[in-house]
Amino acid sequence: MDIAFIVAALIAVAATVRVVTCYNIMHALLYLVVSLLAVSVVLYTYGAPFMAVLEIIIYAGAIMVLIIFFVMMLNLGLETAEHEKAWLRPRIWIVPGVFCLVLLGELLYLIVQNKQPAAGIQVVPPKQVGMALFGPYLIAVELTGILLMAGIVGAYHLGRQHKKTLHRFLENNLNT
Incomplete structure (x- = not known):
């Protein structure tokens, strides 16, 4: 080795x-x-x-x-x-x-x-890998891209919701 x-x-x-x-x-x-x-x-x-x-x-x-x-x-x-x-x-x-x-x-x-x-x-040359990915596995590659995009949007949404919820909580507690 x-x-x-x-x-x-x-x-x-x-x-x-x-x-x-x-x-x-x-x-x-x-x-x-x-x-x-x-x-x-x-x-x-x-x-x-x-x-x-x-x-x-x-x-x-x-x-x-x-x-x-x-x-x-x-x-x-x-x-x-x-x-x-x-x-x-x-x-x-x-x-x-x-x-x-x-x-x-x-x-x-x-x-x-x-x-x-x-x-x-x-x-295996890179061209052959690309042809395989975007040939018979095109749907799997596109679904993976959609899944990653959904994860990014979900992470952004969760981050934004947390701040909104935190601000509402602070406003409600400060007003009472």
Whole structure:
């Protein structure tokens, strides 16, 4: 086995364990991004660079959007500002940052090495993946897009309703 695969797999396992054991949702989401980046490096070592890029763009990008929704929906004013300052402390970012630097170093090493996939592995070009997605699986892709859009609209609606309900509650209690 390649050393890059072993290191990336160990980082993926360690980050995933931290996702499950973290009490703070922000820390768990940060470790989830690191775990998905490590899985991307594992996919690259298997000879699937296109899948590795899709892993980063789709999954790690989706988690970053989830972090934005988390901050947006729970923004409650001054109390939240103190929590956000706590998230920016270096001790929280050191371990995920080191994991990401190791993964970046591995990925750069693998790219410079330009290692070809094993003999039994067939490389699928991106055009063929696109033709498959938008050919026989077009309805599934469109339904997934609609589902994601419904999730975004629902998150926005829930965030707005919470503020309206909070304002009504405060107005009613202040008037009585």
